Amino acid sequence: MRIRPVGAHALLLDFAVTMGAPDAAPPDLGDSAATQRPGEPRHPARHTPSRPQDGDVATTVEAWRAELWRRRDQGDLVATEIVPAAATILLDGVPDPPATAARIAGWTPAPPTATAAAGTIEVPVTYDGEDLPAVAAHWRVDVPAVVRRLRETEFRVAFCGFAPGFGYLTGLPTELAVPRLATPRPRVPAGSVALAGPYAGIYPTASPGGWLLVGRTGLTLFDVRADPPARLTPGTRVRLVPA
Amino acid sequence: MSEPAIEVLRAGALTTVQDLGRPSWAHLGVPRSGALDPGALRLANRLVGNPESAAGLEITLTGCDLRPTRATTVAVVGAEVDVRVGTRPGDTGRPLAVPGGTVLRIGPARRGLRSWLAVAGGITVTPVLGSRATDTLSGLGPAPLRDGDLLPVGAPAGPPAPVDVTVPVVPPAELHLAVRPGPRHDWFTPAALDRLLGTAYEVSPLSNRVGARLTGAPLPRAVAGELPSEGIVLGAVQVPADGQPLIFLADHPTTGGYPVIAVVDDVTPLAQARPGTTVTFHGSER
Numbered sequence: 001m002r003i004r005p006v007g008a009h010a011l012l013l014d015f016a017v018t019m020g021a022p023d024a025a026p027p028d029l030g031d032s033a034a035t036q037r038p039g040e041p042r043h044p045a046r047h048t049p050s051r052p053q054d055g056d057v058a059t060t061v062e063a064w065r066a067e068l069w070r071r072r073d074q075g076d077l078v079a080t081e082i083v084p085a086a087a088t089i090l091l092d093g094v095p096d097p098p099a100t101a102a103r104i105a106g107w108t109p110a111p112p113t114a115t116a117a118a119g120t121i122e123v124p125v126t127y128d129g130e131d132l133p134a135v136a137a138h139w140r141v142d143v144p145a146v147v148r149r150l151r152e153t154e155f156r157v158a159f160c161g162f163a164p165g166f167g168y169l170t171g172l173p174t175e176l177a178v179p180r181l182a183t184p185r186p187r188v189p190a191g192s193v194a195l196a197g198p199y200a201g202i203y204p205t206a207s208p209g210g211w212l213l214v215g216r217t218g219l220t221l222f223d224v225r226a227d228p229p230a231r232l233t234p235g236t237r238v239r240l241v242p243a
Numbered sequence: 244m245s246e247p248a249i250e251v252l253r254a255g256a257l258t259t260v261q262d263l264g265r266p267s268w269a270h271l272g273v274p275r276s277g278a279l280d281p282g283a284l285r286l287a288n289r290l291v292g293n294p295e296s297a298a299g300l301e302i303t304l305t306g307c308d309l310r311p312t313r314a315t316t317v318a319v320v321g322a323e324v325d326v327r328v329g330t331r332p333g334d335t336g337r338p339l340a341v342p343g344g345t346v347l348r349i350g351p352a353r354r355g356l357r358s359w360l361a362v363a364g365g366i367t368v369t370p371v372l373g374s375r376a377t378d379t380l381s382g383l384g385p386a387p388l389r390d391g392d393l394l395p396v397g398a399p400a401g402p403p404a405p406v407d408v409t410v411p412v413v414p415p416a417e418l419h420l421a422v423r424p425g426p427r428h429d430w431f432t433p434a435a436l437d438r439l440l441g442t443a444y445e446v447s448p449l450s451n452r453v454g455a456r457l458t459g460a461p462l463p464r465a466v467a468g469e470l471p472s473e474g475i476v477l478g479a480v481q482v483p484a485d486g487q488p489l490i491f492l493a494d495h496p497t498t499g500g501y502p503v504i505a506v507v508d509d510v511t512p513l514a515q516a517r518p519g520t521t522v523t524f525h526g527s528e529r
Contacts, residue, residue, distance in 0.1 A: 004425055004426035004427075005423065005425055005426065006425060006426045006476055006479075006503075006506055007423050007476055007478055007479075007506030007507075007508065008423065008506075008508055008527070009476075010476045010506075012426040012473065012474070014426075016471070080266050080267055081266065081267060081269040081270065081474070082270060083269045083270050083474035083497060083498070084270065084474075085471065085472050085473040085474050085498050086471030086472050086473065087471050087473070088471075088473040088474065089474070090269075090473065090474025090475075090476070092269070092474070092476050093266070159270075159472070159498070160270060160271050160272035160497070160498075161272050161472055161496065161497055161498035162272060162496070162498070163272055163381060164268075164271060164272045164273045164381050164383060165271060165272060166272050168472075205382075224371045224372055224383070228271065229268075229271060229273075229372060230271040230272070233270070233271060234270055
């Protein structure tokens with residue numbers, strides 16, 4: 001893990017840099033973060049694009065996400081926002097970032113198996129998406145095999161983004177990653193179940209979108225009157241069961 | 244007797260309900276939103292005797308015309324604008340008494356871009372996730388005002404502030420913004436930070452509540468490829484493929500896939516930056 005300062009009040013925990021890399025740059029912690037001056041670029045990190053599809057990175061992010069949320073609940077950590085993403089976790093609204101970074105560096109997250117308390121949600125899906133044949137072609141299988149695979153996969157919400165309540169679901173292996181449409185659709189209906197890269201996702205509201213459509217659900221995914229408002233919160237396990 | 248309200252006679256180019264936004268929901272993909280210059284809205288609220296967190300209006304460039312159904316007190320803070328209460332001229336930066344049924348005109352901005360109007364009792368549209376702010380990115384909160392809208396107003400919390408005048412902050416012709424490098428300055432060539440700190444940029448007409456787009460010396464990347472999506476902070480200077488920086492403002496998305504070369508310490512001056520405004524950056528002391 002490398003902890004990068006972000007402005008005056010935030011930290012970015014970057015899990016991509018050191019994954020399996022013995023030659024990785026040392027983490028920027030405490031005083032080294034405090035003494036960095038604008039106009040003095042830090043020693044460049046290894047220029048290896050990180051791989052969000054890497055299961056180890058996603059697992060590490062999830063373990064740290066759970067640890068940081070727990071620490072905040074216990075009062076060990078002050079942060080307005082703790083935002084997991086593909087290979088990072090952003091802590092925003094941190095009172096003393098260098099001191100907080102130094103403390104985080106001494107923490108070890110509990111293994112993810114112990115943090116599966118977020119629960120499992122079954123999303124009823126009608127598998128009739130118009131891009132099923134395209135997904136089948138990418139996977140080199142037929143459409144029923146695609147549906148079977150999606151039905152049988154245990155997904156987990158890795159992070160939210162793009163729109164309120166839009167969860168990026170991990171669980172498919174790297175080799176089943178699919179490209180986005182070259183030209184996004186101007187309007188994807190709410191409840192559309194779709195794939196892009198290594199992720200599955202469900203559009204909470206109608207919006208433009210370039211993900212490959214595999215099905216649809218009638219489940220409401222974002223409701224501002226619900227607590228929490230999003231059905232798919234980070235860490236939640238998800239099954240896309242037949243409707 | 245009906246509840247107090249404000250009738251929107253002329254909504255103008257973009258007038259939205261804003262308060263201090265809805266922080267703490269970013270992990271669910273919910274943007275912070277809220278007034279682009281929270282300090283201005285807080286001041287306007289204090290002037291009319293409201294809690295600082297009350298919802299008011301953010302008025303953009305062309306102004307707007309309003310008519311309260313009952314006598315009330317308002318305050319306008321922000322851009323240099325003409326304010327009229329009926330036929331009488333009114334000042335910005337101080338409480339103004341508006342008789343019921345009298346038209347309150349906020350004129351076009353002569354300097355600066357945005358004004359914040361507070362009304363005693365606050366705008367009391369239904370809150371969404373703890374905030375009444377209009378989020379122009381996600382669509383949460385009330386829609387931008389349209390002609391004919393009727394905005395509910397709450398009961399005044401206290402008397403207006405006993406001030407004659409506040410010191411107006413004149414929107415500067417040029418902005419000098421303090422930045423801190425990172426978190427992804429190592430995705431750029433060393434020349435990129437030098438350019439960001441050493442050359443002048445201009446605010447693009449494509450700027451909005453999501454971000455201030457700048458045009459100027461492109462910032463060259465050292466690392467090709469895509470950055471996996473990661474969390475974004477207010478003031479992040481994101482650099483898309485064309486190398487032209489974009490500074491994220493209140494309605495910014497919660498995650499993004501372009502590298503952030505630096506973060507601006509205080510974005511509030513950008514709330515008044517018209518297209519064409521010159522922006523320069525300098526380092527920030529920690």
